[in-house]
Amino acid sequence: MNYMRITVHKLKDMIKNREVSVEEIARIYLNRIDEVDSKLGAYLYVASEGLLQKAKELDEKISRGEISGRLFGIPISVKDNISVENMQNTCASRMLTGYISPYDAHVVEKIKFHQGIIIGKTNMDEFAMGSSTENSSIKLSRNPWDLNRVPGGSSGGSAISVAAGEAALSIGTDTGGSIRQPASFCGVVGLKPTYGRISRYGAVAFGSTLDQIGTIAADVEDCALLTECISGMDKRDFTTADMEVPKYSKSLSKGIKGMRIGVPKEYFGEGLNDKVRKSVEEAILVLKENGAQVKECSIPLSEYALAAYYIIASAEASSNLARFDGIRYGHRTKNFKDAVDIYFKSRSEGLGSEVKRRIVLGTYVLSEGYYDDYYKKALKVRKLIRNQFEDIMKEFHAIISPTCPTTAFKINEKKEDVMAMYLSDIYTVPANITGIPAISIPCGMVDGLPVGLQIMSGYFREDILFNIAYSFEQSTKWHNITPDVQKEDGDYGI
Ligand code: GLN
Numbered sequence: 001m002n003y004m005r006i007t008v009h010k011l012k013d014m015i016k017n018r019e020v021s022v023e024e025i026a027r028i029y030l031n032r033i034d035e036v037d038s039k040l041g042a043y044l045y046v047a048s049e050g051l052l053q054k055a056k057e058l059d060e061k062i063s064r065g066e067i068s069g070r071l072f073g074i075p076i077s078v079k080d081n082i083s084v085e086n087m088q089n090t091c092a093s094r095m096l097t098g099y100i101s102p103y104d105a106h107v108v109e110k111i112k113f114h115q116g117i118i119i120g121k122t123n124m125d126e127f128a129m130g131s132s133t134e135n136s137s138i139k140l141s142r143n144p145w146d147l148n149r150v151p152g153g154s155s156g157g158s159a160i161s162v163a164a165g166e167a168a169l170s171i172g173t174d175t176g177g178s179i180r181q182p183a184s185f186c187g188v189v190g191l192k193p194t195y196g197r198i199s200r201y202g203a204v205a206f207g208s209t210l211d212q213i214g215t216i217a218a219d220v221e222d223c224a225l226l227t228e229c230i231s232g233m234d235k236r237d238f239t240t241a242d243m244e245v246p247k248y249s250k251s252l253s254k255g256i257k258g259m260r261i262g263v264p265k266e267y268f269g270e271g272l273n274d275k276v277r278k279s280v281e282e283a284i285l286v287l288k289e290n291g292a293q294v295k296e297c298s299i300p301l302s303e304y305a306l307a308a309y310y311i312i313a314s315a316e317a318s319s320n321l322a323r324f325d326g327i328r329y330g331h332r333t334k335n336f337k338d339a340v341d342i343y344f345k346s347r348s349e350g351l352g353s354e355v356k357r358r359i360v361l362g363t364y365v366l367s368e369g370y371y372d373d374y375y376k377k378a379l380k381v382r383k384l385i386r387n388q389f390e391d392i393m394k395e396f397h398a399i400i401s402p403t404c405p406t407t408a409f410k411i412n413e414k415k416e417d418v419m420a421m422y423l424s425d426i427y428t429v430p431a432n433i434t435g436i437p438a439i440s441i442p443c444g445m446v447d448g449l450p451v452g453l454q455i456m457s458g459y460f461r462e463d464i465l466f467n468i469a470y471s472f473e474q475s476t477k478w479h480n481i482t483p484d485v486q487k488e489d490g491d492y493g494i
Pocket residue numbers: 128129130131153154173174175176177178179206313425
């Protein structure tokens with residue numbers, strides 16, 4: 001049996017029918033990590049012992065006939081900015097190296113409640129700032145489809161872990177695209193839910209009005225399952241909505257006949273790679289064949305989403321990261337003269353250059369004299385963009401676009417060109433600015449690299465996203481194609 005990217009719904013059946021034990025599954029994933037992770041760099045920490053111990057406990061439960069929980073025995077990786085009790089939570093930063101979390105994030109509690117097992121913590125851009133995982137202060141991660149390329153970011157390690165069969169499911173965070181963009185680059189499914197759908201309790205804050213925890217999986221059914229397991233109201237995150245969580249995974253095959261889908265022309269303009277455009281256009285044809293009414297539309301203000309995003313996200317980051325000062329939290333410098341020197345040196349040593357850039361930019365746009373010109377203006381623009389999206393969502397059930405303008409780019413290609421790096425979020429950022437849900441699913445291959453299709457819908461209509469995504473997936477083969485990591489052995493020249 002080839003376990004490479006075996007889906008969770010199949011694994012669950014195999015466990016239930018006793019075709020495989022939970023321990024065997026755990027060992028298969030650990031062996032896979034042993035085999036490929038020195039090349040890929042998906043993980044910052046692997047909880048081998050804990051995984052095996054928990055697996056044995058679950059096997060005992062099986063022998064007593066006590067299978068319960070919707071993720072029973074499933075190994076799940078978690079981005080290293082989400083707390084798992086007794087595991088590190090470094091945000092891939094020198095600032096938090098050595099920090100061990102004393103508690104579980106809300107989503108981790110939920111996973112454990114459903115008897116899922118946390119396999120380890122995944123690599124990311126430092127404090128989730130970036131689009132390639134190259135900003136990790138700990139190590140480099142590589143795209144499983146081409147080891148010379150980035151996996152995307154900031155949840156790059158999470159996307160790799162699922163794409164390369166190193167985890168059955170993964171949890172990431174998405175502030176401006178950090179789940180969808182790496183999902184697109186690695187050929188897996190990634191969901192950013194509606195703002196307020198999933199509690200962020202236990203996730204390290206970056207941009208609090210934008211951050212969401214979300215899910216990464218090998219196919220739509222798995223993504224729907226994990227999403228419904230971790231969604232819902234949590235008193236410890238006041239932004240969570242007190243709304244019932246639908247059983248997304250049970251209503252996937254409703255079909256999309258008559259569904260109105262908009263194709264905003266602004267997402268197909270300058271900067272979009274021609275081959276990516278072609279893949280997405282072909283995907284649109286599939287949705288039409290499946291009965292959707294697809295129509296061009298326009299959301300002119302989405303052009304300003306990226307500018308507004310980088311002002312708002314940086315402002316919020318500068319405030320959220322102020323606590324990492326070597327006194328309240330984080331790395332403390334060894335040699336210092338006085339208190340000011342502690343702050344200065346601890347932050348200089350502990351934080352990487354992209355994080356510093358955001359803090360400087362954020363402090364600037366919040367400072368007296370510039371607040372009105374930048375931050376306040378960005379908030380106004382955000383409101384206008386939001387209104388325009390809300391209007392569009394009255395007309396359509398969903399809108400679709402490419403997830404990213406290109407496929408995965410080369411390592412170092414954009415590292416020094418900040419603007420080019422920021423532009424790779426151009427299609428994903430609007431969903432965070434407005435708070436609507438969005439999913440990325442594999443929709444084609446270009447020169448051996450996966451292409452992602454983004455679907456966005458109205459607030460709390462994740463069910464629509466899953467329906468459309470599932471309909472597409474049932475008619476295509478893209479989610480079944482897996483990377484051959486072994487093939488790329490040798491010297492990658494970097
Ligand atoms: N790439 C975007 C940024 O660097 C988004 C990051 C994210 O979603 N965490 O801000």
